[in-house]
Amino acid sequence: DTAVSQTPKYLVTQMGNDKSIKCEQNLGHDTMYWYKQDSKKFLKIMFSYNNKELIINETVPNRFSPKSPDKAHLNLHINSLELGDSAVYFCASSRDSSSYNEQFFGPGTRLTVL
Amino acid sequence: GENVEQHPSTLSVQEGDSAVIKCTYSDSASNYFPWYKQELGKRPQLIIDIRSNVGEKKDQRIAVTLNKTAKHFSLHITETQPEDSAVYFCGSGATNKLIFGTGTLLAVQP
Numbered sequence: 590d591t592a593v594s595q596t597p598k599y600l601v602t603q604m605g606n607d608k609s610i611k612c613e614q615n616l617g618h619d620t621m622y623w624y625k626q627d628s629k630k631f632l633k634i635m636f637s638y639n640n641k642e643l644i645i646n647e648t649v650p651n652r653f654s655p656k657s658p659d660k661a662h663l664n665l666h667i668n669s670l671e672l673g674d675s676a677v678y679f680c681a682s683s684r685d686s687s688s689y690n691e692q693f694f695g696p697g698t699r700l701t702v703l
Numbered sequence: 704g705e706n707v708e709q710h711p712s713t714l715s716v717q718e719g720d721s722a723v724i725k726c727t728y729s730d731s732a733s734n735y736f737p738w739y740k741q742e743l744g745k746r747p748q749l750i751i752d753i754r755s756n757v758g759e760k761k762d763q764r765i766a767v768t769l770n771k772t773a774k775h776f777s778l779h780i781t782e783t784q785p786e787d788s789a790v791y792f793c794g795s796g797a798t799n800k801l802i803f804g805t806g807t808l809l810a811v812q813p
Contacts, residue, residue, distance in 0.1 A: 630790050632747065632803045645800065679746065688796030689735045689754070694746035 592616050595680050595695040602670055603703055610665045610698045612680030620644075621663035622681040622692065623655060632679070638663055639686040667700075675702045705730040707795045709804030717812050722780045724807045726793035729774065735796035736769060736776045739803070742789045751778070783811045 593614045602608055614621060622645075623635040637645035641657040652668045663680060677697045683690040708727045716722050726736075737752035753760045753767045753776065760767050764783075769776040780787055788811045793804040 630741075630806045630808070632792055632806065634800075634802070637799075639799075686799040688799055688801040691737070691749045691752075692747075692801070694748070696746055 593680060593682055593693050593695040595678075595698050597698060598696065599699050599701075601701045601703065604670055604672060606670050607666070607668045608670060608700070609667070610678055610680075610700075612663045612665070612695055614661055614680075614682040614693070614695075616682055616684075616693060618682040618684050618693075619660055620683045620686045620690075621657065621660070622683075623663065623665050624679040624681060624694075626677045626679060626697070628676070636663075636665075637686070644686055670700075670702045672702050675700055705733075705795070705797075705800075705802055707793060707802050707804040709793050709807055711807060712805065713808045713810070715810045715812060716783050718783060718785060720783055722783050722787070722809055722811075724778045724791055724793070724809070725775060726777070726795070726804050727773075727775050728795035728802075730795060730797050730802075731774075732797040733774075733795040735794075735801075736767070737794045737796070737801070738765075738767060738778050739792045739794065740789045741792065741806075747792060780809075783809075785811050785813050787811050 620639045622637045636655045638657045654666045657663045680695040681692040683692045734755035739747040740750045741747040766779045790806045
């Protein structure tokens, strides 16, 4: 069984569109994350949720809005997509919000904005 | 703000040689230092970690050392193999925030 899953795996869209990426974990973890990995491979935290509550919100444009309907799901909605949003987006989860816990990553979603 | 510097950004070694990747952190409160490996096109995965009350930890061919005074920690891979080729990320964790380094692309030449 896949521990952390994301859909879609690939997403190609035009500038200005709105798109969503979904993430689900079946590990029973309390904490979930969204990371952005750009072309230089930098792995940057965007958001973190613990039990559906936002606990980390890095400097991310308002066009990005995470939503956690329950602690097993953390979706990412992006409005008015820009060229610079092209990247691989990774979802991750950990047992709780302590930084000591291993983070389990999803397979990534490669977003290409044309 | 807190940051983690990682060097080198790319590293090429011959199979069988050793590889060392170094990280420096700025947050004095950091006390957890994991290393993640990301193979090409795959997800990052934890390979080893160390806490601040330990100076060194080893797991088969990989080891991590920590110098808390200097705020340095390093990943050592001995007897490198082609399957070690990947991007490696160090991390620095304090309380409930983990910051990743900028990554090192390791290429092991057969």
